[in-house]
Amino acid sequence: MASVLDALWEDRDVRFDITPQQMKTRPGEALIDCLDSIEDTKGNNGDRGRLLVTNLRVIWHSLALPRVNLSVGYNCIINITTRTANSKLRGQTEALYILTKSNNTRFEFIFTNVVPGSPRLFTSVIAVHRAYETSKMYRDLKLRGALIQNKQLRLLPQEQVYDKINGVWNLSSDQGNLGTFFITNVRIVWHANMNEIFNVSIPYLQIRSIRIRDSKFGLALVIESSQQTGGYVLGFKIDPTDKLQDAVKEINSLHKVYSANPIFGVEYEMEEKPQPLEELTVEQPPDDVEIEPDEHTDAFTVSFTSYEYFTKIIIYSPSFCSKLVCRYVFCGTKMYI
Incomplete structure (x- = not known):
């Protein structure tokens, strides 16, 4: 099984002069805002362009030469601020500064709205990036988090529980820990019955493989996470064997559905999405x-x-x-x- 993460680069990379195909939204990626008359003040000062804001990244491209463009993933952003910049089209004006880090290289981007009196450049990008930062549970493996409340899983927005399996042993220690398994449309969650804070949340986005393997405890469900999360190998024992096989079949099915249309958890809607200027x-x-x-x-x-x-x-x-x-x-x- 290939992880969804293997093909996902949009929120985790900074790229320049990408192809038209790479500029298109991938499954699960949604266009939130489109801003015309935006200048890439540091890289293309004096060149009027368009800024596209999605739930995974911001894309800027020149209106005169669309092949001159850049894609900035939210996961690469270190800091966003507003400061004064010197634009050839606007002169001294307030601009959006974005500091990023990708592949151990730092990049700084400065975006200026050529049209005076419109704050959407700042509000859209900053608000969507904040929504991305506060929805990491959809995308990151989490150990010992505040996942359970009153014996029930604390659901994320857009999350639905498809199955709850009692009597599941976590095989991370020699004696094992008895707990409960939750299977949802975005992740798998296990917690110990005696200590709810002893838990793990594994998003489908981070799952590299799901299989049944033999262990010293007998047949077990083994989930391997992506290298980005540390390459964890997590074992769970579910009895009887028929129940184990049904659980694996259900998880594989939900993982396949998720891979076709991922839920990244970034929710933000413009109150009124203006048309591009030329329209x-x-x-x-x-x-x-x-x-x-x-x-x-x-x-x-x-x-x-x-x-x-x-x-x-x-x-x-x-x-x-x-x-x-x-x-x-x-x-x-x-x-x-």
């Missing part, structure tokens, strides 16, 4: 800002009074914020043209 069509009402034609007109000819008007609307009318910001951006784009 927006904006009708300008009579009361909107008017731009007087002038031979010296450029992107900065909008009056201070008009800018203040938009700022107040954005601050005090959140329900109209997205639409008004887009309208202001649209006018700005027109002025550049």
Whole structure:
């Protein structure tokens, strides 16, 4: 049996200039937000691009040359901060700094929103990364965790218990420990009956193999975890043999289903997902800002009074914020043209 982890690289690697196929979402990966007019200020300063935020990584690519791109997995991120950066498109402006480590090499990325007045660059990436960090039980093997409450498994969101098997011996010591087995749609959990804190949670994502092998205690269920988690070999004895074989068949079946469509546990939804800028069509009402034609007109000819008007609307009318910001951006784009 091959682990799902063997093919998973999206959240565990930093890659540059990936292929169009690698830019596509893998099974279980979902696109959460799409931000246009984002500049990779450190690597491609002055190049307008698009930032895709998924539940496993952030992807940036140049709009002019899509083959110029990068993919940053959340598991590689060491720190996220906001600081001032110098952008060729925006000048001195607040930017998103992401410090990462991949294959013992550190990378720093600076992303700047070319469109003024939109905080989504910061809120989307930071919030989704936080959701990733707080959902590690879906993806990491855990020993002696707070897994059991009142003899019942503390379920994760999206988790369902498919089977509960009593009288399962953990063979990690010479005498063994009698406990209870939980089989769910995302992991296998065992805990000792005499001491609930003596437990283990094994996500399907980290399972390398599941088989029945002979041991000094007789036939046993043996689960080998991935090398990333230390390559644990965990043995469990389930009597009678028919019950053991049924358990192995059920675990293999659930592991196969999980492999086809993994549940990574990262849950985050945008309240309102705006369309990309190029797809927006904006009708300008009579009361909107008017731009007087002038031979010296450029992107900065909008009056201070008009800018203040938009700022107040954005601050005090959140329900109209997205639409008004887009309208202001649209006018700005027109002025550049």
